[in-house]
Amino acid sequence: ADASYRLTMHGGLTHDANGVTGNGSTGYMDTKFKDSDFAGQNDAGVAVYCRNDFASGAKALYGAVDSGFQGLRFLPDLSGTAYFSVFSSTGAGQTNSDTSGRWIHTRTGSTADKIYRNGSLFKANNQTSATNSTTANILLLAVDYNNGALKYQNSDANIAFFAFTTGLDDTDKVLLDGIIDDFNITLGR
Numbered sequence: 001a002d003a004s005y006r007l008t009m010h011g012g013l014t015h016d017a018n019g020v021t022g023n024g025s026t027g028y029m030d031t032k033f034k035d036s037d038f039a040g041q042n043d044a045g046v047a048v049y050c051r052n053d054f055a056s057g058a059k060a061l062y063g064a065v066d067s068g069f070q071g072l073r074f075l076p077d078l079s080g081t082a083y084f085s086v087f088s089s090t091g092a093g094q095t096n097s098d099t100s101g102r103w104i105h106t107r108t109g110s111t112a113d114k115i116y117r118n119g120s121l122f123k124a125n126n127q128t129s130a131t132n133s134t135t136a137n138i139l140l141l142a143v144d145y146n147n148g149a150l151k152y153q154n155s156d157a158n159i160a161f162f163a164f165t166t167g168l169d170d171t172d173k174v175l176l177d178g179i180i181d182d183f184n185i186t187l188g189r
Helices: 170-186
Strands: 008-010 013-016 019-022 028-034 044-050 062-065 071-075 081-086 092-095 101-109 112-117 120-125 138-141 144-146 149-151 158-165
Touching: 008 013, 028 158, 044 071, 044 081, 044 170, 071 101, 071 144, 081 101, 081 112, 081 120, 092 120, 101 158, 101 170, 112 170, 138 144, 138 158, 158 170
Parallel strands: 062 144
Antiparallel strands: 008 028, 013 019, 019 158, 028 138, 044 101, 044 158, 062 071, 062 138, 071 081, 081 092, 101 112, 112 120, 144 149
């Protein structure tokens, strides 16, 4: 394992001033961070800025789940529905047709799984949390690492920012969104 959690690029990716963009069939990023590395299932989150609206379908921005679907995953446009979960086997769906945006996805309590988009609540999932994954799947970007197999490849997601989060309340999520936005404006993207 990489103690610094440096991203390892795999397959066809383009890395430039705009971030990292997948090629649609083989490109993904390994974060070296396992879903079991969070202190607990009720204090876990992911922030990701996707700059483009990529094609609808079974394509994940990130994922790490076991055979019981315990872990974290986000498919922003699975046939017109955004599907997400943080340590919940049932997950949640919300009508969505645009994959772009600053997405902040957290679980802060046993029934508090929320996803924000561009600083506003997108959907709250009040499903009871499950336990941390026992298989310790590694969280991957631009693909879902599902029970030891790569699934849901992205066509061309342009990921410009990514971070793991803990301890964020609803106010902190809005503040983090502003920081991500300011960061990307400063970089001219």
